[in-house]
Every structure is written in structure tokens, then in C-alpha cells.
Amino acid sequence: MNNRTRTLVVCFLALAAIGFVSLFQFDSALASKDAPPATVVRVTPPAPVFDDAKRLDELAARRKHVAEAIGPGAMLVMFSAEPRVYTNDVDYAFRQENNLFYLTNLNQKGATLIMMPGTHSPEILFLPRRNPAAETWTGHMYSAEEAARFSGIKEIWAASEFEPFMKAARNKESYSPKAENVLMSSPRSATGSAGNDVSSLATVCLVAAPDRGESREYRQEQRFANDWKTVAGITIKTIAPIFADMRARKSAMELEILQHAIDISIEAHERAWIAAANAKWEYEIDAEVARVFKLRNADNWGYPDIVGCGANATTLHYEESQSQCQPGDLLLMDVGAEFGHYSADVTRTTPVNGKFSPAQAAIYQIVYDAQEAAARAAKPGATLSDAHRASLAVIKAGLLKLGLITDPNSEQYRMWFMHQNGHWLGMNVHDVGGGARFEPGMTFTNEPGIYIRPDALDNLPKTPENEKLIAAIRPAFEKYRGIGVRIEDDMVITPEGAKWMTAALPRSIADIEAFIAKARRQRLP
Template sequence: MARVVPAGLMAVFGLAALAAAGPRQDDLAARRARLMERLGPDTVAVVWSAPPRVYSLDVDYEYRQDSHLLYLTGIAQPDTILVLVPGAKTTREVLFVREANALREHREGHTLTRAEVTEQSGVRTVYHTGEFEAFLTALFNRQAYGRRRGEVTDDFDALFDAVSGGRARLALPFGPRPAPSAPLSAPYEFAAKVRDRFLGVGFVDSFPLIADLRQVKTPFEQAILTRSGAISSDAHKAGMKAARPGRFEYEVEAAIEQVYLANGAMNPGYPSIVGSGPNATILHYGASSRQMQAGEILLVDAAGSFDGYTVDITRSYPISGTYSEAQKDIYRLVLEAQEAGMRAARVGNTTADVEKAAREVVKAGLLKLGLITDATGDQYRTWYTHGICHWIGMDVHDVGDYARPLAAGMAFVVEPGLYIRPQALDELPDSPENRAFKAAVAPAVQKYAQIGIRIEDSFLLTETGLTSLSASVPRTIEEIERFMKAR
């Protein structure tokens, strides 16, 4: 078993790390400095806020900031643009924010002043969003902006020399290209607009550069993730206490999400999955509308977002309080696979090593249970239908390179799952091999039908091993049954 530090102990270390890291502004400034170092003096970087999303007609969803911009600035309001000029002598960081509007503030609340933006982000040069294009024009024309607007300045000499030499680049977070039918995102729209305007200036995608920085969490971020894990762990335990035969899935979801709000996690980190019985075999079940029945499994995949960071936790537990023998068979196999993955999650390995370790356990176990007839092929994929390791952080499926070796400071989950859906056999292509397979496994499928088990924990990796962010949530059969009995 991998060395795992309990979440409660990490919470103590996390608070110390937070104090050692200094104020939030210092951490944000260090992130921007690391990005500028990677960009180099010939580059200007621009990062935009996320657009509002329409919920219905003239009603928007609650606003969620673009994760890259939030990572670099800590500013959570719309109409925000960050410009970084690594080669400048003085004005290396500029933020553009929305101008105060009395009517909008009456409808939506306070707009940050420039002074408040500086206080939150540490960026000292702040203009209004409507000035962004004028600033950029001045920048590429070697002119000052602000109180000495229009004057020639040597602040941007390095950039001007790069433009003259054909080396200048605009770094924009293009990311995955949108579908042809989708509206262009701000970086694509801006690039199309200025391509012919700034001749001699090329473009580079900054999305993977920022993603690479986000992949290794600072001590400040680790402390926030630790708190997020503690809140989400308490929420899971509240959900376990609320689960009863005859109640509805949404009652468990309500018990979970109440804990988020009561502890300052103002939003779910992702839509909660609360599925009982056959719904436990649906990977992203979202209705939460079924009445729970005695003897069934309830699968709960949920976590709250605290200060912009989320963990990812799943538990699968018996609604009546005790597992059946068939449920125990599947649960033990999934738990064994998770622990194999955890042992492989060490510095220098990759997520592929974690996946392989768990997969080999699953194959052998499914063969023993009679759910596959050949552990060397892909039969296991009938019941084992997703990967088990993804990054966590500002996004629940956080950005980062999965080929990159695991390093201290990375945060990720290990989440094997088995979903015994009898209809999965009907979905196999018709062939002599598949007909023989279906006939051979039919008795086991009948025995384990509609059992869905996923066990997911969130971890921080250190030089000495794994730190669990969800260790306080009962995980073994014995721990869960003991907890359910004491409800």
C-alpha cells in the first residue's frame, strides 16, 4: 500500500504552507512571473475573462471565470483582460477591467474599483476594458499610454526590436479549436481581427504553457485544495447519513450540497452524481429523481468548489446499511484496483503506470468472478468503461500533460469503477466470439446485474508519497458498514 497521509494531518501542514507562501498576491505574482519567463521578451500575452452564459432568455447562469485568467489574476468578474509584456522595462503587467455602471451595479452588485483590482491581483497598472485596443495599438507603435499618452517611450524597446526583426509574437490561449458551428472564442476572434493590423507579428498558443504551470500546485494552492477536500469529505458523510430506503436521490444531493454552502464552498465543483440501483451504472447520471430501494447501492460522485478549487470524490455504499455478498465481490475488486493504482502513483511514474496497475487487477478479478473469459484481451472493457486518473485543481478535470512524469505538487484522482449493465452484452457486435462470450458470462452477469461501484479519492503527490484529500470519508466495506450502522 502506498504511503498515504490522512487529510486531517495534511490540513495542519496545509495551513502552515499557506502562511509560508505569503499572501495571495505574492502567489499570483509568482505565477505571472513564471509565465513571462517562459514566454520571453519578444512576446506579448493576452488572457481574457470568460463570457457570461445564458440560462434562459435574459437570465444568465451564475458567472464562472475563465480558469487561466483566475489562476493568473484572482479576478472573478467579467470583462477582464490581462496583458503581459515580459520584455518591458517597467510596465510588464496590465489589467483591463469593466468600468463602474450604476444601473448594472443595482442589478448585479459591486464592480471592483481599480484600487481593489490591484489589491486582489497585485497588478499595479489597471485600465478600463474599453481602453484595451488603444493600449495595444500604442504598445506596438512604441508609444506610452496613460498620463503620457502618445509620447515615444523606451519601456517597450525589446518588443519594438522584435517587431522590426520579425520575431514578435502574440501569445493567446487558443486551446482546443471550437467546433465549426460554435462561435469563436475571444482569442480566435481577436487573432482574426488583428492579423493584418500588426504586420510582422506572429501568434503562439499560450494555453498549454499556462496549463503546464497549473499542473504543479504551489503551497498556497495545496492549502486551498486541502480545505476543499475537507469540506467535500464532510459533505459525503452527510450524504451517507441521509441515505435511506424510500427517500429520493435528490434528498441525498441536498444534504451534500448544504454542507458546501455552510462551509464557504459556494458552488459544486461539478454537477453532482447521485445514482441508486441501476442509476449507479450510469457514468454521468444527473437526474437525482429516483426513489431509493432497500438492498441497492447508492453511487455518489460529488465535491464542492472552495476558493476556485475542487477535488473529486466518489463513494458507493449500501442504502440499507450492509452490502450483499454479490455487492461485496464487486466492491472488493474495485478497492483492490484502486490500491494498486495508488501504489503506482509515485514520483517519476506517469498516469499510464497508474492506469496499468489498476487495469491488471481488474482483469484478473473479473476473470475470477466469471465476468470475462479472457484476461489478455479487451473483454474487461465491457464492465470497466473509463480511465481512472485525471488531474484536479481549478477544473475538476484539470489541465495538464498526461505524458508528463508525476512530480511533487501534482494533484489527481484514482477512481476505478465497475458497472455491470446486462444491456452492455446486447451492445456488443454480433460475432461467433461474442456469442460464446455472452453465453459463458451469463450466469455471472445475472448474479451481479445492475451493480455499479466506483471508488474515487483525491490526492496530492509529495516526494515521500501520497497525501489523501478525502481520507476521512469511509472507504473500506468495514468502515462504510460501521458508519452506516451508526447513522
């Protein structure tokens, strides 16, 4: 190839390359024009998927811990949740009793678990037989094989054997179920017989305290306890503290499940903020929350949605969602999805028109700073009360500066901040844990608030002291009247301190305003 030919070839290749790049850019431009723009909304990541062996190992470890806690000579009886009636012959969706689900992962009505440590049959699951007629109306029932696969429990008897077994246990007699009622049997109890398992029975353990007042959730246990109180030589006690201690510390698996519930809640918040721009009514905004919960396959809400505009934001548990939203209103949304039996609890207060007014921003910033103080106080060894005190100090100082109280050392602040700063979070939105000290794996909410209720001063007792207080704070009250702000984040304790599980949801004034401005310019997927 001579030099002239070589030059022509190089030029041809160069032109071809330029043409290819131009064509690629043209195609890309067309694709970009047709495709929806990337959205600022954080779309919920896929739900967590767990290895079956790992999941069953964790369930077995929980049951082992409970067995060791109650010890030999004890029998734990755990009943399935009872169906809850909505009206007449319509029930609410079934939700399993938390502690039974915690040990079995079973959402089956009518199931009962018995644990008898140190016996031939340390775990017996009583399971309703599958009923094709019932399943035609209300859906699938677990087979013994499915129940074993989900729970890891290998000794499964028909539910009809529960009463005969208990009758024998009351008399401390051995009991063998009918062969056809042994749906599955573990190798060490191949005969399906409890034999003399109950001969040394001295204690019956229940989740509900036997002397507790009437409980709608634990009526079945209470009836059972009342029946067994007459049995000589038997002590009835609650093991609720054991479950509370266990459930307060979340495993890595539990944290993943809870995080997914939180992620769904974050997307619901963000999409609802955007919907608020065109919404006339609170229920229209709430409808967007419900849509996201369904779209992302949440089990349900963890509690009824709180969606309040304007002065409705000053009602802590406002659930009606029947008022109109005005452009200058604040929108308080306290919503949390439930997924895998774990509930999120997330609150934000945002401006309907996308911009905080100076008065709204002043209240909001105090609450924001209080939340930051509580987060710094939440570390291993501290308590929820410590976090509350840190938050309260900031709120008192802020209210004093705004002129809404005159004495930070008094109880005046309770007019505007009347709840605790946070609570435990888990299988219940207000979960077990009591006054425990923070340890790694514990999850809780951080939720300070200020609520300037329009009728707050009218409801104060008519005393000379209050008349003086009202006169002093009246100007500030009129300035901030009707403003309600709560910021609530879900947190987990780590060795280093509190981690924000809701960090992806905008929280500061600047971040909220920037998010709303950007999101409302975009087309939502």
C-alpha cells in the same frame, strides 16, 4: 488548635469536597443530557486564511515565470471569461477564466491582462470602470485599488483603453492613454504611457491555440487571433503548455485550498449517506449534498452531482437523480465541491440499507483492491497510465475470478470497466497535465470502477465469438447484474509516493458499514 478541633476541621473539608464533586458530577450529567451527542460526521474545518504578502508573492512569481517563458518582443493577451447564458436574459453565475484567475486572483467580468516582458509597462490590467447603475443590478465591481490589492498589479487602465492600445500595437506605434483613464500607475510607469513598448513586437501569445476548432470558452480569443492573423510580421502562438506545466504542480497554498474543497465534499458525502436511510428518491439525497455545499460556503459544485441508486450506478455520468431508492440498492455518489477556484472530485458507493450484500461486496472489493494497486504505482517518475495499468491488472483478475470475463488478455474487461483510472485535478475537475510524469505537488484522482449494466450483453455485436462469450458469462452476469461500483479518491504526489487527500472519508467495506450504523443512531448537528 487541639487534636480534636483539627480532626473536626479535616472531616468538614473532606465532606465539603465530596459535596462539590457530587454537585459537579450532577451538573455535568445534566449538561451531557441536554447537549447533542458528538457526531461521527466529520465537520468541515475552517477555510484556510493566507497572509496577503505571501499570496501576492505567489501571484507575482507566477507572472514572472510566464514573462520569462514568453520573453522580450512578445505580448500575452488574456481575456476575462464571457458570461454564459442560461436562458434568454438569465446568465449562469460568473466564473473567471482559469488562467487569468491563476495570475491575478480576480473574478471581475470584462477584465483583460496584457503582459509585455522587458518593456516600461510589463503588466497592464484593463479594468471596467465602476458603474453604480450596473452595480445596483448585478453587484459590486472592483475598484482599481481593490484589483491592485487582490492581484498585486499596479498598472491599471480603464477597459475603454484596450481597443485604442491594440490599434496602436498593430501599427507598432507608441501609445499614451488618456490621463483620466489611468486608474492606477506603477512608479516605473508614472506617466501611464507604454511609450515605444510595442515597437519590437513580434509575437502575440494567447491561451487558446489559434488553429484550434471553435471553442465556446475561448471565442473572444479566437476572434482576436483571426483579426491579428492579417498583421504583417506578427506570429500568433498559444502558451497553454506553459500554463499546463505550471498548474500541474500545486504550491502549498493551492493544496490548502484544494484540501478545503475536499473537506467540504467529505462532509457532504457523509451527511448524504445518513440521509439515504430515510430518503425515497435520489433527489432527496442530492439535496443534502447541495445543503452542505451552501452551508460550508463552497463556490459551487465542480461538476454536476452524480447521485444514482441501483442500476443508475452503472451510468458513468448519471445526473438526473429522479429514481426511487430501494433498501437493497447501492448508492453511487460522485460529488465534488469547488472552493477558491479549485475542485474536489470524490466518489463512494455505499449500501442504502447500510449493509453490502455478498454480490455487492464481491464487486466492491475488486474495485477497492484495484484502487490500492493504483495508489502504490503512483510515485514520482511514474504516470497516470502506470497507475491505470496497475489498477487494470487487479480488475481483470477479479472479473475472471467472478466469471464475468473468460480471457484476461483480451478487451473483454471493457464491458465492465470502460474509463481511465484517473485524471489530473485542480482548477478544472479534469485538469491540465497531459501525459506528464508524476512530480511532488501534482494532484490527481484514483477512480477505478466496475459497472454491470443490465443491458450490456444485449448491446454486444451479434457474432459467433460473442455468442460463445455470452453463454460462458451469463450465470455470473445474472448474479451481478445492475451492480455499479466506483471508488474515487483525490491524491497528491509527495517524494515518498501518493498521499490520500480524502483519507478521512470511510472507504473499506467494514469502515463504511460501521460509519453508517453509528451515524444513523446519532442526532446530526
